[in-house]
Amino acid sequence: MRCSYCQCEIIRNLTVKELLFPFSISSQRCYLCQEKFAQITSPACPTCAKPGWTSMCDECQQWQQRYPYYDFCHQALFSYDEAFKEWIYQYKFLGDFRLRKTFITEIQHYFSHKKDWIVCSVPLSEKRFFQRGFNQVEAFLQAAGIKTQKLLVKKLNNASQSEKSRQERLAAPQAFRATENMTKIKNQKVLLVDDVYTTGRTLFHAAEILQTYQPKVLHTFSLAR
Ligand SMILES: [Zn+2]
Ligand SMILES: [Zn+2]
Structure with missing residues (x-):
């Protein structure tokens, strides 16, 4: 092996x-x-899993002011440190498809507690999808045997988030729209998945659309935070 x-x-x-x-x-x-890789252990922010916080972190407090009716709850497995950045560079930016299996054990373990949830990954724009050849989130979920629903489409083809400053990222406009599958989520438990949680902008935009279709609960998950 x-x-x-x-x-x-x-x-x-x-x-x-x-x-x-x-x-x-x-x-x-x-x-x-x-x-x-450093697994996130306590202390971490109870709402976004940011390491080193014992109560709600500064970023979550700001998001709460912007989205007072959204009961945000995010979980992550690994700390977004140098080792993780190196991995994501090879997987996502160099497009090394083999690395979809790197965290298979941890992903399967996490999702074994999420059997009755509808899982949805953050979509890529068409352009990005054709450049990379795969959706990196969809690929690591599939490698772990996790079924997903296509609930969102990325409508804007804006510049890569990673090329922007934090302020620019936070000011980005809504980039997603719902697919016709979205009606399935009413009163269901929904888990939205991304690779890394950095500013939270992407997940909050996606969550904003999902919330209008009234899921029973909406949680978010990323490999790293
Ligand atoms: Zn937080
Ligand atoms: Zn090795």
Whole structure:
């Protein structure tokens, strides 16, 4: 088996379950790649998982003023540190599709508690999709066996968020619109998924559209924060 990040050969004994059910062998990271990423543990902001906060962080307080009727609740697995930035650079910007499997174990574990939720990923613009060849969020969810619903479409083809300053990102206009699938979410639990939570602008824009279709709950999730 190869490491799902650095591709080095991993040598280990198979478990009984894996011997009996070879298809259950999931992708793994080698020891070094396992140690590289920092999982978010407490203390972290209770609403957005920003590490280092014991109560609602400054950013969440600002969002609450802008969206007083939206009960924001975000969870994230890893800290958006140098190691994660390096990974996302290789996966998203260099388009290394193999890396969709890097966090498969952690993703499956998280989603095992989300069985009755409708999962929706943040869409890419058509242009970006054709440049990269895949939607990086959709790809890591699919690799982990998570089914998604296409609820949103990206309507604007604006410049990449990563090329903008924080202020420019926060001032960006609404970029999404609903698909016809959106009527399914009324009174359902919905989980909106992105790769990284940076300013929150993308998720709050997407959530703004989803909220108008009255889900019972709307939570958000990202690999890193
Ligand atoms: Zn490795
Ligand atoms: Zn927060």
